[in-house]
Amino acid sequence: MPVHLLDEPELESEARQATWTLNFGPQHxxxxxxxxxxxxxxxxxxxxxxPHIGYxxxxxxxxxxxxxYNQYVTIVDRKNYISPPMNExxxxxxxxxxxxxxxxxxxxxxxxxxxxxxxxxxxxxxxxAAALDLGxxxxxxxxxxxxxxxxxxxxxxxxxxxxxxYTRVGGVLYDFNDRVLDxxxxxxxxxxxxxxxMSKLLFRNRIxxxxxxxxxxxxxxxAIAHSCSGPVARASGxxxxxxxxxPYLAYPELxxxxxxxxxxxxWARFMVRMEEMKQSVRxxxxxxxxxxxxxxxxxxxxxxxxxxxxxxYNSMEGLIQHxxxxxxNRGFETPxxxxxxxxxxxxxxxxxxxxxxxxxxxxxxxxxxPSFIHFSVFPHIIKGHMLADVVxxxxxxxxxxxxxDR
Amino acid sequence: MSAATAPHAAQAQILATLxxxxxxxxxxxxxxxxxxxxxxxxxxxxxxLTALKQQCGCTYLAELxxxxxxxxxxxxxxxxxxxxxxxxxxxxxxxxVKAGVDDPDPSLxxxxxxxxxxxxxxxxxxDMYGIRFEGHPDLRRIxxxxxxxxxxxxxxxxxxxxxxxxxxxxxxRAES
Numbered sequence: 001m002p003v004h005l006l007d008e009p010e011l012e013s014e015a016r017q018a019t020w021t022l023n024f025g026p027q028h029x030x031x032x033x034x035x036x037x038x039x040x041x042x043x044x045x046x047x048x049x050x051p052h053i054g055y056x057x058x059x060x061x062x063x064x065x066x067x068x069y070n071q072y073v074t075i076v077d078r079k080n081y082i083s084p085p086m087n088e089x090x091x092x093x094x095x096x097x098x099x100x101x102x103x104x105x106x107x108x109x110x111x112x113x114x115x116x117x118x119x120x121x122x123x124x125x126x127x128x129a130a131a132l133d134l135g136x137x138x139x140x141x142x143x144x145x146x147x148x149x150x151x152x153x154x155x156x157x158x159x160x161x162x163x164x165x166y167t168r169v170g171g172v173l174y175d176f177n178d179r180v181l182d183x184x185x186x187x188x189x190x191x192x193x194x195x196x197x198m199s200k201l202l203f204r205n206r207i208x209x210x211x212x213x214x215x216x217x218x219x220x221x222x223a224i225a226h227s228c229s230g231p232v233a234r235a236s237g238x239x240x241x242x243x244x245x246x247p248y249l250a251y252p253e254l255x256x257x258x259x260x261x262x263x264x265x266x267w268a269r270f271m272v273r274m275e276e277m278k279q280s281v282r283x284x285x286x287x288x289x290x291x292x293x294x295x296x297x298x299x300x301x302x303x304x305x306x307x308x309x310x311x312x313y314n315s316m317e318g319l320i321q322h323x324x325x326x327x328x329n330r331g332f333e334t335p336x337x338x339x340x341x342x343x344x345x346x347x348x349x350x351x352x353x354x355x356x357x358x359x360x361x362x363x364x365x366x367x368x369x370p371s372f373i374h375f376s377v378f379p380h381i382i383k384g385h386m387l388a389d390v391v392x393x394x395x396x397x398x399x400x401x402x403x404x405d406r
Numbered sequence: 407m408s409a410a411t412a413p414h415a416a417q418a419q420i421l422a423t424l425x426x427x428x429x430x431x432x433x434x435x436x437x438x439x440x441x442x443x444x445x446x447x448x449x450x451x452x453x454x455l456t457a458l459k460q461q462c463g464c465t466y467l468a469e470l471x472x473x474x475x476x477x478x479x480x481x482x483x484x485x486x487x488x489x490x491x492x493x494x495x496x497x498x499x500x501x502x503v504k505a506g507v508d509d510p511d512p513s514l515x516x517x518x519x520x521x522x523x524x525x526x527x528x529x530x531x532x533d534m535y536g537i538r539f540e541g542h543p544d545l546r547r548i549x550x551x552x553x554x555x556x557x558x559x560x561x562x563x564x565x566x567x568x569x570x571x572x573x574x575x576x577x578x579r580a581e582s
Contacts, residue, residue: 054549059565061534062558066565097439224495227467227523238495245498246413336479337438340469340491340502353489355473363478366471368491376526405549 019047024390026055032129033401035375037390044387049379056405064365068331069095069169072365077163079367080403082125083118083346085154088167090343093248094352095169097341099334101302105292107171108250112287113184114157114166115249115343116280120191121150122346122398123231123273123280130270130395131202134211139201146187146194153183169332170304171297184288191281199274212267216381216393219264226377230348230370232397235272236264242344253290256283266396273398304332331360338364347371347398371403416499417442420462427457433503443502445483451505452515455490459520464492464501470517470527472535476561484508486535490517507537516541534559 025036034055040048060079064072069092076091077084089111096103103111128143151161157180158164158173166173202208218228223236233240241258243251259275261268297305300321311318324330334356342351348370355364374397382393421435421442433446433454446454458464469491475481484506493500507514516539517524528539529548536557539545547554554570556563 054547054551057549059558062565100439222522224466225522227469227521227527229468240495246500335438338473339439339441340489341439342468349468351469351491353469353471353473353491355475355478357479363475364473366469366473368469368471372526372530373523376523 018042022387033399035399035401035404039387039390041387046382046385046387046390049382049390051375051378053375053401054405056401058402058406060406061365061367064362066361068360069334069362072362073167074163074165076367077165078402079369079406080122080345080347080350080371080400081163082400083122084163085114085166086118086122086343086345086350088165089115089118089249090345090350091352092167092169093343094339094341094354098337098339098354098356099169099304099332101170101298101304103170103249104295104298105250106175106294106296109287109291110172110176110296111167112250112254113176113284113291114164116283116287117150117153117184117187119280119346120187120277120284121147123277124150124194126346126395126398127198127270127273127277130212130266130392131198131208133391133395134208136202136205136208139198142194142197142201146190149183149187149190153180153187156180156183168297168305170302175296176291181288181291184284188281188284188288191277195274195278209267211389211392212270212396213265215266215385215389216396217263217265218377218381220262222377222380223264226380227373228348228377229373230345231269231272231276232348232370232374232377234258234260235268237262242342242349248343250287250290254283254286256286266392269396334358334360342368345370347400347403348374367403367406369403369406371398371400372406375399375404413440413498413500416494416497417501419497420458420464420494420499420501423462424454424457427461428454441502442500443504445504445506448505448507448514451503452517452520454503455492455517455520458492458501458503462501463494463496464499466493466495467491467517467521467523468493468500470524470531472531472537472559474535474559474561486512486537488514488531488537511538512536513538513540515539518542533557536560 019040019042022039022041024039026034036052038050039046060075063075073088073091076087079087124143124147128140132140154164155161158166218236220237223233223238239260244258256279259272261272300307300317306325307318307321312322336358338355340351340353342349349368350370351368353366354362357363432450433444436443472486472488474486476485485508487504487506490503505514516528526548528542531537532545533547533550534557
């Protein structure tokens, strides 16, 4: 008598039954800010990750239509709050592209300097926090200590530690003084030691390497197809850097290299960021040596910058210009047109699509947020990895929720 | 790549390729501050994007967003416009494609089949403006809550909202 055999188990549906769902976030130490993931797990292996974002949505783009081009700098600071000066440089780069003005050489160098300081500060947090999330606490402390010194620079140059609000249309708030330059030199002086400390702690750290290598692989084709930019794209072998591809500010006069990797995993992203910090220091050293003298803001005749107090009180032209820019219903005129302008932010291409209607208020401020685009890749690259790899991948993408949700 | 002249030459190259493929009358061109913009009707949008990707080498979708031009000075075109910023990595050329849509029921074909990176950016445009993208695999709200009914970046939506926040049900500690 033939024995009736059981059918083959339906692996597909059984596997689905065996999966369980885990809610990750919105508040979790490893998300650093507020973002939420619904993870479908087979044991500890991730079958599917669904990000839910918007917890920090604050209507920044709507606000941009109700604040003038100078006021909005306080809002862009709060997008990627890990590197506020770079956001300011990006925002006013877009506004100045719209207006078609050329900055003074000193201002261009100052913006390069604050931008590169911001890049170092961002990468220190990203690499430090990546180590922190994987249990390497000490490297994070070294990184954060140097970030403190960068905050000291912000404080000295603008009066604010965290959100400097330092750039203005056609210039900056205050010119650099000697104390600012001294503090920047101090940062540059401290950097090699911090880098050495971090590299000794992490580069040959067996646990750290095992957690990072081969995890969260993003191929070159996928990086391009998913619109990745910055260190994430460069770690996957896409040779792209707006500082080289469409140079802006004083970057053409500065000598630096663009690091890249081919592997595309967390480790590659980590190493690209570490190397970028060294290149930023190289840029900073050159920019400090070459920092031109002369005026930092555009002349009064351009009718963009607020004249300084001495000019306002002592010259008729200055007084008129001050009045014209300060009083409501005046301000500067803009073309009735639109422009897309982007710079290389610490996380990638940080651009603004700016529609102007002739007044000093933007009609539409669209941010091209690198965090938003990189987070959309997350579900694809986490698939098949372990639950514990979520923090490694999140850390290596450097998701800043304020920029993600705006 | 020589920095100053190359982007312009690359844009000219893109235009030449498109002209050979499309002839006249499919899109109109405007330039401003180095941005090259192609305005295209909805019916030819996918065709143009495909040609840009496959024949002009614009493999990278740098940015996708929209704007509402309700009450914009001198406006004669459609109320909404969606922009696609495309870039060619080899030549460094970049081009902006703009497609207009109107109320009621604004919709455009999705760019997702060409660039998976358009996924979230199209969802954001839908969330903020209510422009639907036909063929998008998962067109849900992304930043606003699912039960939200308005489209907050439209010009007829007030800055301070329509009481959504004010009327939000509050739980007391005893109820929680």
